[in-house]
Amino acid sequence: MSEEVSLSLDEVRRLSIDVLEAGGLSPDHAKAIAAVVYAGQRDECHSHGVYRLLGCVRSVKEGKVNPNAVPDVVDHAAAVVRVNAHYGFSPLAFERGRPLLIEKARKLGLAAMAINNCYHFSALWPEVEAIAAEGLVALAMTPSHSWVAPAGGTKPVFGTNPIAFAWPRPDGPPFVFDFATSAIARGEIELHRRAGKSIPTGWAIDSEGNPTTDPTAAMAGAMLTFGGHKGSALSAMIELMAGPLIGDMTSAESMAFDEGVGAAPCHGELILAFDPKVFLGADAAQHVARAETMFDAIVGQGARLPSQRRYEARERSERQGVRIPKVLYDDLKALLPR
Amino acid sequence: MSEEVSLSLDEVRRLSIDVLEAGGLSPDHAKAIAAVVYAGQRDECHSHGVYRLLGCVRSVKEGKVNPNAVPDVVDHAAAVVRVNAHYGFSPLAFERGRPLLIEKARKLGLAAMAINNCYHFSALWPEVEAIAAEGLVALAMTPSHSWVAPAGGTKPVFGTNPIAFAWPRPDGPPFVFDFATSAIARGEIELHRRAGKSIPTGWAIDSEGNPTTDPTAAMAGAMLTFGGHKGSALSAMIELMAGPLIGDMTSAESMAFDEGVGAAPCHGELILAFDPKVFLGADAAQHVARAETMFDAIVGQGARLPSQRRYEARERSERQGVRIPKVLYDDLKALLPR
Numbered sequence: 041m042s043e044e045v046s047l048s049l050d051e052v053r054r055l056s057i058d059v060l061e062a063g064g065l066s067p068d069h070a071k072a073i074a075a076v077v078y079a080g081q082r083d084e085c086h087s088h089g090v091y092r093l094l095g096c097v098r099s100v101k102e103g104k105v106n107p108n109a110v111p112d113v114v115d116h117a118a119a120v121v122r123v124n125a126h127y128g129f130s131p132l133a134f135e136r137g138r139p140l141l142i143e144k145a146r147k148l149g150l151a152a153m154a155i156n157n158c159y160h161f162s163a164l165w166p167e168v169e170a171i172a173a174e175g176l177v178a179l180a181m182t183p184s185h186s187w188v189a190p191a192g193g194t195k196p197v198f199g200t201n202p203i204a205f206a207w208p209r210p211d212g213p214p215f216v217f218d219f220a221t222s223a224i225a226r227g228e229i230e231l232h233r234r235a236g237k238s239i240p241t242g243w244a245i246d247s248e249g250n251p252t253t254d255p256t257a258a259m260a261g262a263m264l265t266f267g268g269h270k271g272s273a274l275s276a277m278i279e280l281m282a283g284p285l286i287g288d289m290t291s292a293e294s295m296a297f298d299e300g301v302g303a304a305p306c307h308g309e310l311i312l313a314f315d316p317k318v319f320l321g322a323d324a325a326q327h328v329a330r331a332e333t334m335f336d337a338i339v340g341q342g343a344r345l346p347s348q349r350r351y352e353a354r355e356r357s358e359r360q361g362v363r364i365p366k367v368l369y370d371d372l373k374a375l376l377p378r
Numbered sequence: 379m380s381e382e383v384s385l386s387l388d389e390v391r392r393l394s395i396d397v398l399e400a401g402g403l404s405p406d407h408a409k410a411i412a413a414v415v416y417a418g419q420r421d422e423c424h425s426h427g428v429y430r431l432l433g434c435v436r437s438v439k440e441g442k443v444n445p446n447a448v449p450d451v452v453d454h455a456a457a458v459v460r461v462n463a464h465y466g467f468s469p470l471a472f473e474r475g476r477p478l479l480i481e482k483a484r485k486l487g488l489a490a491m492a493i494n495n496c497y498h499f500s501a502l503w504p505e506v507e508a509i510a511a512e513g514l515v516a517l518a519m520t521p522s523h524s525w526v527a528p529a530g531g532t533k534p535v536f537g538t539n540p541i542a543f544a545w546p547r548p549d550g551p552p553f554v555f556d557f558a559t560s561a562i563a564r565g566e567i568e569l570h571r572r573a574g575k576s577i578p579t580g581w582a583i584d585s586e587g588n589p590t591t592d593p594t595a596a597m598a599g600a601m602l603t604f605g606g607h608k609g610s611a612l613s614a615m616i617e618l619m620a621g622p623l624i625g626d627m628t629s630a631e632s633m634a635f636d637e638g639v640g641a642a643p644c645h646g647e648l649i650l651a652f653d654p655k656v657f658l659g660a661d662a663a664q665h666v667a668r669a670e671t672m673f674d675a676i677v678g679q680g681a682r683l684p685s686q687r688r689y690e691a692r693e694r695s696e697r698q699g700v701r702i703p704k705v706l707y708d709d710l711k712a713l714l715p716r
Contacts, residue, residue: 117656119457119486148457150650152488154657177623179615193681197672205615215618217611267605273555273684274612276672277517277543280553284669285515287658292675293668312488312650318455319492320625330631331622334535334614337630343531346611 043366052362053078056093059375063097065129066108072132076162081362084353087227088163091368095161095304096129097375104303105129105159111136119144119151122286125158130309133158134167142174145313153311154286160184161304164204165218165347167311172206172214177314180204181278184305186292188222189262191272194249196262199291199305200226201278208316210328213354215335217346221275223266229255282310381704390700391416394431397713401435402445403467410470414500419700422691425565426501429706433499433642434467435713442641443467443497449474457482457489460624463496468647471496472505480512483651491649492624498522499642502542503556503685505649510544510552515652518542519616522643524630526560527600529610532587534600537629537643538564539616546654548666551692553673555684559613561604567593620648 047055056074061067073096080088099105109128113136116122121140125133133155144151164180171178184199204218223243232239233255241251244258252258265271283290288308289297297306317324338345385393394412399405411434419427437443447466451474454460459478463471471493482489502518509516522537542556561581570577571593579589582596590596603609621628626646627635635644655662676683 117487119488120657148486149455150457150488150490152652152657177619190676190679190681193676193679195675195679197675197679205611207615207618215614217608217615219608219611221608266608269684270555270557270559270604271608273543273557276553276676276684277545277555279672280545280669281515281652283672284665285652285654285657287661287665290668290672292672314490314619314623316623319458319490319623323625327622327625330628331618334617334621334628334630337533337535338528338531338614341528341531341533341535343528346607346614 044363045366045369046361046363047369048361049078049082049357052081052090055372056090059093059372060096062376063093064100064107065096069107069109069129069132072135073129073162076131076166079166080163081364082354082357083350084357084362085163085350087225089362090364090372092161093372093375099159099161099303102301102303104298104301104306113137113140115140116154119148121151121153123153123155123158125155127157127159127306129304130155130158130160131162134309134311138170141311141313142171142176145176145315146318149318150312150314153313154288155309155311156286156288157306158309159304159306160309163218164202164309165206165216165350168204168206168218169214169216171311171313172208172216175208175315175317177208177316178204178206178311180309180311181282182309183279183283183289183291183294183307185295185298186290187226187263188265188275188291189245189249190276191265191269194245194262197292198222198265198272198275198279199294200263201275201291203274203278207331209332209335210325213347213351215331215345215347216350219266221265221271221278223264223271226263229258229263233259282308286310382701383704383707384699384701385707386699387416387420387695390419390428393710394428397431397710398434400714401431402438403434404446407445407447407467407470410473411467411500414469414504417504418501419702420692420695421688422695422700423501423688425563427700428702428710430499431710431713437497437499437641440639440641442636442639442644451475451478453478454492457486459489459491461491461493463493465495465497465644467642468493468496468498469500472647472649476508479649479651480509480514483514483653484656487656488650488652491651492626493647493649494624494626495644496647497642497644498647501556502540502647503544503554503688506542506544506556507552507554509649509651510546510554513546513653513655515546515654516542516544516649518647518649519620520647521617521621521627521629521632521645523633523636524628525564525601526603526613526629527583527587528614529603529607532583532600535630536560536603536610536613536617537632538601539613539629541612541616545669547670547673548663551685551689553669553683553685554688557604559603559609559616561602561609564601567596567601571597620646624648
């Protein structure tokens with residue numbers, strides 16, 4: 041087993057802020073990014089934990105991301121908040137726009153936030169969870185880079201296009217899911233390639249459009265969506281809603297914009313918030329209880345709710361801190377000033 | 379080949395209205411239901427065509443559905459329309475609420491319509507298409523009856539829970555999808571059972587929770603969602619959004635409410651509408667053109683857009699009318715007054 045380093049959650053946050061500030065991110069960006077990296081590490085989503093700091097700092101060095109961008113929050117329409125991230129990372133833009141999104145949803149019943157011109161490297165669940173923490177239902181989606189072929193096609197059009205949803209629960213953390221509409225994360229194919237392993241069928245096709253189990257052929261060809269033509273339709277919806285509808289790039293456009301640098305995707309994000317209190321008025325508690333009955337029916341038969349594993353990890357981390365590979369820790373330490 | 383009858387589209391509409399009125403539906407309900415049955419037959423969605431009239435009339439006879447219900451449209455909140463269908467069929471409720479939904483979306487940027495206490499037998503695509511015809515983006519979802527097990531489970535919790543989406547296109551019909559989040563329609567399993575055929579793995583499990591290819595065991599067990607845990611998460615979202623969020627029944631509650639009659643599911647429906655003109659202002663045409671570039675990239679590689687087959691059928695039907703089995707035609711004629 042490879043060597044590991046134990047860190048308290050406070051140390052995770054401190055280390056993240058220090059690495060980001062040393063990497064040139066403004067204190068506001070460093071704090072906002074550290075918060076999502078912290079959440080990822082705490083919940084044992086390792087690919088979205090402190091590991092991501094390396095890519096963040098690299099993206100800044102490559103000159104694509106503006107490390108000092110100040111997001112502009114615009115009260116665009118009665119039910120629409122727009123945030124121009126000015127080619128900075130997304131977490132600060134989300135944080136800055138969130139209060140107005142929530143205010144609008146509480147007033148109107150529902151509202152949308154469009155984040156434009158942002159670089160995205162983080163998962164969507166911290167965002168929908170933050171909205172659910174205010175008692176609202178949240179739905180978020182974003183395109184990425186065009187690596188995924190449409191159903192029946194052979195060439196990439198869609199991104200891995202994640203969609204995330206949160207439903208607040210009266211006792212304990214919300215019901216949350218966050219999944220890519222590709223069959224698998226792109227990183228998984230890369231991991232198989234490095235390990236010299238073949239990939240399962242259904243993940244990808246080669247550049248001729250034939251099913252492949254060869255990760256190198258898959259990387260040169262196209263990934264597939266999950267769930268066949270249904271997943272493909274959903275992925276198209278995400279392209280449209282979090283692209284043209286909000287005046288931002290599709291995954292193909294974002295990929296072209298990247299010019300082969302391989303930075304985090306630059307694009308838009310759409311977040312919807314719904315206030316059950318407005319929908320339901322005095323009956324809200326009664327209907328929320330009916331949702332709990334459904335959750336009980338799922339958990340009661342031994343199935344898991346989508347975020348259950350993550351919440352178990354969270355409890356563990358809050359009790360005993362986290363462990364990260366020493367190699368990663370040393371790589372991060374090397375980014376700090378001497 | 380079994381005998382068929384040719385009908386013009388006008389004859390389809392006339393026959394539908396006559397059968398429904400003879401079955402006791404009010405003229406307003408008959409007209410609204412006939413419009414969606416007409417659309418289904420025209421687009422060669424045979425299971426949602428005139429065949430559905432038989433089930434409609436049966437549901438009224440069984441005494442579950444109110445054939446004279448007058449839907450109440452309530453301006454519930456700034457961005458929320460509620461329609462109480464008063465236990466009538468859904469199409470009239472949708473029609474009555476739609477103008478206010480569209481008005482709100484145009485004013486605010488987006489809006490929601492919650493239809494409550496309605497009996498649903500129709501597809502969702504005619505509804506999202508009707509909203510897209512006004513230049514708006516639409517998303518609709520509804521639970522059904524609890525026939526579908528959650529991922530990792532063995533007992534039914536979810537309905538077949540369809541979700542539909544429409545994106546208006548400048549030239550020609552909108553981009554539309556409408557799919558069940560179950561692996562397959564329940565009717566498909568029943569068709570296999572009647573034909574004495576086995577079903578593919580991945581459609582259902584038996585009452586012990588084991589994969590089955592036996593349609594009878596599947597009907598007694600549980601259907602599966604499409605796309606594994608991702609489809610299951612999406613199905614849960616539909617339960618929550620078009621159930622408790624709008625103060626209506628989950629699929630399990632709707633099934634219990636049915637008391638074994640086997641009528642169309644009684645429940646709620648959530649429809650969201652987004653106005654690209656509000657989101658995009660003067661830049662709307664430019665961004666809509668970017669969506670077209672994406673559609674071109676899909677169609678240009680020989681893949682199909684979700685509703686392409688349906689639109690081809692529509693053109694055909696508008697040119698030459700439709701053909702229905704004579705047996706079905708005779709069954710419908712038998713419902714008319716002598």
